[in-house]
Amino acid sequence: xxxxxxxxxxPDEKVSKFEATILGLQHxxxxxVYVPPIILAxxxxxxxxxxxxxxxxxxxxAGVGTLLQTVIFMKIPVSQGPSFVPLTAAAGIVxxxxxxxxxxxxxxxxSSLIGSIFLILLGLTGVFHKIINKFVPPVVGGTIxxxxxxxxxxxxxxxxxxxxxxxxxxxxxxxxxxxxxxIFCIAMSLRIPKLEKIFKTSSIVxxxxxxxxxxxxMGRFNWSQVASAPLFSFxxxxxxxxxxxxxxxPIITFIIIYIILTAETTGxxxxxxxxxxxxxxxxxxxxxxxxxxASCMCSTLxxxxxxxxxxxxxxxxxxxGVASKHVFISAGIWFIILGFFSKLSAFLATVPxxxxxxxxxxxxxxxxxxxxxxxxxxxxxxxDLYVIGIPIVLxxxxxxxxxxxxxxxxxxxxxxxxxxxxxxxxxAVILKLIMPKYRGRLAKK
Numbered sequence: 001x002x003x004x005x006x007x008x009x010x011p012d013e014k015v016s017k018f019e020a021t022i023l024g025l026q027h028x029x030x031x032x033v034y035v036p037p038i039i040l041a042x043x044x045x046x047x048x049x050x051x052x053x054x055x056x057x058x059x060x061x062a063g064v065g066t067l068l069q070t071v072i073f074m075k076i077p078v079s080q081g082p083s084f085v086p087l088t089a090a091a092g093i094v095x096x097x098x099x100x101x102x103x104x105x106x107x108x109x110x111s112s113l114i115g116s117i118f119l120i121l122l123g124l125t126g127v128f129h130k131i132i133n134k135f136v137p138p139v140v141g142g143t144i145x146x147x148x149x150x151x152x153x154x155x156x157x158x159x160x161x162x163x164x165x166x167x168x169x170x171x172x173x174x175x176x177x178x179x180x181x182x183i184f185c186i187a188m189s190l191r192i193p194k195l196e197k198i199f200k201t202s203s204i205v206x207x208x209x210x211x212x213x214x215x216x217x218m219g220r221f222n223w224s225q226v227a228s229a230p231l232f233s234f235x236x237x238x239x240x241x242x243x244x245x246x247x248x249x250p251i252i253t254f255i256i257i258y259i260i261l262t263a264e265t266t267g268x269x270x271x272x273x274x275x276x277x278x279x280x281x282x283x284x285x286x287x288x289x290x291x292x293x294a295s296c297m298c299s300t301l302x303x304x305x306x307x308x309x310x311x312x313x314x315x316x317x318x319x320x321g322v323a324s325k326h327v328f329i330s331a332g333i334w335f336i337i338l339g340f341f342s343k344l345s346a347f348l349a350t351v352p353x354x355x356x357x358x359x360x361x362x363x364x365x366x367x368x369x370x371x372x373x374x375x376x377x378x379x380x381x382x383x384d385l386y387v388i389g390i391p392i393v394l395x396x397x398x399x400x401x402x403x404x405x406x407x408x409x410x411x412x413x414x415x416x417x418x419x420x421x422x423x424x425x426x427x428a429v430i431l432k433l434i435m436p437k438y439r440g441r442l443a444k445k
Contacts, residue, residue: 008197008321011077011276015324019201023322024330026205027079030359031312032160033062033335034349036082036305043091052229053237055349056339057304058082060235063335065295065307070328073291074284077317077328078272080295081310083264085419086112086257090305092411093250105303106245111254112300113244118255119262119293129285132266140428142374143388144267145274147395147424148311149368154399156364160357170218171354178211178358186319201320204359211355222350229346235339237303257415258296261308263422265292271314274370276323315363318370383435390431391424398423 009015015023037058041051065080093111094104122128136144161175162168185203189196215221269288273280280288296306317323338345375388398420406417416422 006321007276007317007323008200009324011278011323011325013324015322015326020324020326020330022205023201023320023324023327024332024334026202026208026320027313027316027327027331028334028338029208029348029351030204030316030356030363031079031081031310032356032360033058033081033310034345036084036087038349039084040087040090040305043087044094050237052342053235053241054304055345056233056235056342057237057299057302058307059335059345060339061295061299061302061304061307063332063337063339064298065291066328066332066335068294068298069288069291069309070325070332073294074269074288075325076269076272076278076280076284076288077276077313077323077325078269079310079313079328079331080307081312082299082305083261083308085261085264085415085422086254086305088418089253089257089411089415093253097245097247097250103245105242107247107250109239109242109300109303110244110246111250112306113297114246114251115254115258116293116296116300116306119258119296120290121293122262123286123288123290123293126286128262128289129282132285133282135429135433136266136270137432138378139375139380139384139387140425140432141270142274142371142378143391143428144421144425145271145371145374146368146388147371147391147428148264148267148271148421149315149364149366149371150392150395151399151420151424152311152364152367153361156357156360160353160360164353164357166220166352166354170220171357174211174215174218174220174352174354175358175361177214178207178355179362181210182207182319182359182362201322203319204316207359208351208355211358212351215352215355220352225350226343226347229343231343232340233342235302239301239303242303253412253415256412258306260416260419260422261306262289262292263425264311264419265309267421267425268309268311268314270374271311271367271370272317274374275314275318311367312360312363314370315366318366319363381437383437384432387428387431387435391428394427395420395424 034055037054041054062081069078069080090108093108097103097107161171164171182203185199185206189199269280292308299307398417406414409417
């Protein structure tokens, strides 16, 4: 059942090819898809060729995965991208199983392949929807959405602005300028109804362009990196290069990681459902997890880490008011283009982090507020205060906990603690199951 939303263009509505092209690029620009492969390449001290190959594979996998989910499997506007969760485990598996050109990457890819098959089987058996239907009522779903947005705020502010390379005062200035331009566009869309579509739909790309232009005047745009990148190249670091190797411990590790990633992706789907006002059917839940597995299998074959549903896009849809699947198809095509045109991908990778952070900070807040909106529309009980509140507290705790505390925990627990969304989802489900019911209802305002 469709719910009331403030969308300008719904998921099944068409847009012109030009609009789809521009708006699809807007999604790509606002996503930090290039960051996880760069981080992993740095941890493993990869050569420039191997690092570019990983980046190239990640773009291609994100594009193919987006098309698979939007067109074939889940059939809702959703974009795929690399998660940060598996990075530590991926690096550990590679380093523990030989040098880069030995068994290391082959073992990583073999483990990831088995994990992706596990996800596909979860959807084919219909188990996934039964789990969602039984354990994730609306109040839990709204809590998960809220925690998704909340968990992204530190990355937007700290990683992209305060702790980003460069002068911190310049970082804050760039982020502020970008954010102000975005807010100005949104304000104009609300004040001038006749220009609402122009200002609202283009707000993010305009903000990013202005922020990047200002950064260039500060000497903060690395043109040499763009100039040195090849114009066009085919993928060079697929499984045909690395090979496949299977080992029990890494396989078990990655299956657990995939379970954690599934909890995160579920939050992303809930967020997109809340923003678009469209409920997710039983068939879509099961097809979605099959598509998730297929996307991860594709990323494995291409030589990249898993690509999963990206929550950032729900915030972009909320800001722009455009949820058309044609825009997401365009975003998928853009990712594939970036995978082949290395110079273009290098250009996007050099957009200064503070510029991304200025937009990203506002996107994360819109995701969080959409979660609270879902909760507000649910008839809650007194016990739901704890179902909602404790996961939020735990999300903040895991975002603020010192790394040295996490480092002394068992390795598998570290993976879980590295995903505040997964912890919040699990705790919300458990609390909803064990808390007593009908001990008093809270009035809705």
